[in-house]
Amino acid sequence: MIKPELESAINAQINQELAASHTYLAMSAHFAAANLPGFSQWMDVQHREETLHAKRLFRYLLDRGGRVTLGPIQAPPSEFGSPSEVFRRALEQEVANTDSINRLYDLATTVNDHATKSHLQWFLDEQVEEEASIEEILGQLQLAGEDTSALLYLDDKLGARSTPEPVPGADASN
Numbered sequence: 001m002i003k004p005e006l007e008s009a010i011n012a013q014i015n016q017e018l019a020a021s022h023t024y025l026a027m028s029a030h031f032a033a034a035n036l037p038g039f040s041q042w043m044d045v046q047h048r049e050e051t052l053h054a055k056r057l058f059r060y061l062l063d064r065g066g067r068v069t070l071g072p073i074q075a076p077p078s079e080f081g082s083p084s085e086v087f088r089r090a091l092e093q094e095v096a097n098t099d100s101i102n103r104l105y106d107l108a109t110t111v112n113d114h115a116t117k118s119h120l121q122w123f124l125d126e127q128v129e130e131e132a133s134i135e136e137i138l139g140q141l142q143l144a145g146e147d148t149s150a151l152l153y154l155d156d157k158l159g160a161r162s163t164p165e166p167v168p169g170a171d172a173s174n
Ligand code: MG
Pocket: 017, 020, 049, 050, 053, 097
């Protein structure tokens, strides 16, 4: 049985993953409206991934005999500015999420919950990838500058990103 303070913190993290999912969906809509379907697709995949992250924690909490309590999610903006501004915001969101997972790991350490630490290891590794991929795109946008051809090339490239495979344990119906 999971300790109540950890149950509460995992529920907060589930909410944070769903809030991130919601923001990425809004970013996908923003890019679709800006005639950048590749960027829109990339953000849609990101949206789906965040939902899967929430479901991983959802399933884990249930497996540990905890109770899942979903909270409200704040409405994301509908306007995000230039592609660089959108990705800067995405990076800020990921950095905040990394901090949040680190705090959750600290709490699991404090209460000696080794199974939760083990479960969170996957998230720590994932955050390294998340931040690196967004930083790479930001760097490429900087290289593209005001060059529309370069921007459209990048849009084409990002559009090739495919929908993530469901991860074991992430499907709440399992
Ligand atoms: Mg996530």
